[in-house]
Amino acid sequence: xxxxxxxxxxxxxAPRLDDEPLDLVFIEGFVGHTIIGIHESELHVTQPLxxxxxxxxxxxxxxxxxxxxxxxxxxxxxxxxxxLMTEHRVQLLEALAEQVAHIALxxxxxxxxxxxxAKPRKFDDVTAVGVQIERRAAPRPxxxxxxxxxxxxxxxxxxxxxxxxx
Numbered sequence: 001x002x003x004x005x006x007x008x009x010x011x012x013x014a015p016r017l018d019d020e021p022l023d024l025v026f027i028e029g030f031v032g033h034t035i036i037g038i039h040e041s042e043l044h045v046t047q048p049l050x051x052x053x054x055x056x057x058x059x060x061x062x063x064x065x066x067x068x069x070x071x072x073x074x075x076x077x078x079x080x081x082x083x084l085m086t087e088h089r090v091q092l093l094e095a096l097a098e099q100v101a102h103i104a105l106x107x108x109x110x111x112x113x114x115x116x117x118a119k120p121r122k123f124d125d126v127t128a129v130g131v132q133i134e135r136r137a138a139p140r141p142x143x144x145x146x147x148x149x150x151x152x153x154x155x156x157x158x159x160x161x162x163x164x165x166x
Contacts, residue, residue, distance in 0.1 A: 022056030022112060023063070025072040032085035036096060049093075050118045050128065051081060053100060055110035072108045080107065093117045093131045101135040111137045 030053070033046040055077070061070035080103055090096050097115045104113040118130030 020058040022058055023060040023071070024054055024056045025060075025074050025077075026052070026054040027074055027078055027081070028052050030078060030081055032081060034085040034088065036088075036091060036093065038091050048120060049085075049096075050120055050130075051100065052114075052116040053077065053081070053104060054114045055104045055108065056112040057110060072104075072110060077104065077108055093119070094133070097131050097133045098135075101133060105135060105137045 030051040032049050032051060034049060035043060035046055036049065037043060037047070055072050057072065060072075062068065064070075081100065084096075084099060084103065088096055088099060090099065097117050100115045100117070101113045104110040104115075112134070114132065114134045116130060116132040118128035120128045122129045
């Protein structure tokens with residue numbers, strides 16, 4: 001007998017950013033009801049979706065401060081997912097997963113996110129169908145790089161001698 005192993009987003013190791021380990025905050029098994037799909041039978045009645053989100057930040061300050069403001073608040077992320085279920089206007093799970101990833105990265109400050117969305121019992125002969133994506137935030141400039149961009153943006157070239165010997 002063949003055994004099928006199913007890996008959830010939380011089973012796989014988190015990626016490392018710049019060789020720095022990530023602290024992970026996750027929501028597993030969020031169930032939301034929404035209208036999504038491409039078939040006529042899906043466009044007029046809500047259906048359940050199961051969403052797993054795993055979001056990482058390098059060494060959350062909350063480990064030291066014990067303050068929720070220094071990490072990703074999974075309670076606030078859960079509320080945001082609930083709101084997304086009523087607001088989104090996409091048809092494909094891929095597009096919805098992209099929206100969830102964008103929320104985790106841009107609104108909650110995650111550096112990396114893995115999103116899995118499943119339609120349970122979509123077909124009689126499967127437990128679920130769905131998608132899983134991973135995204136990374138754009139690299140954040142270091143303070144020195146940001147200062148250098150400010151100087152260049154002002155029209156100055158680092159190392160040039162403006163006014164010297166002219």
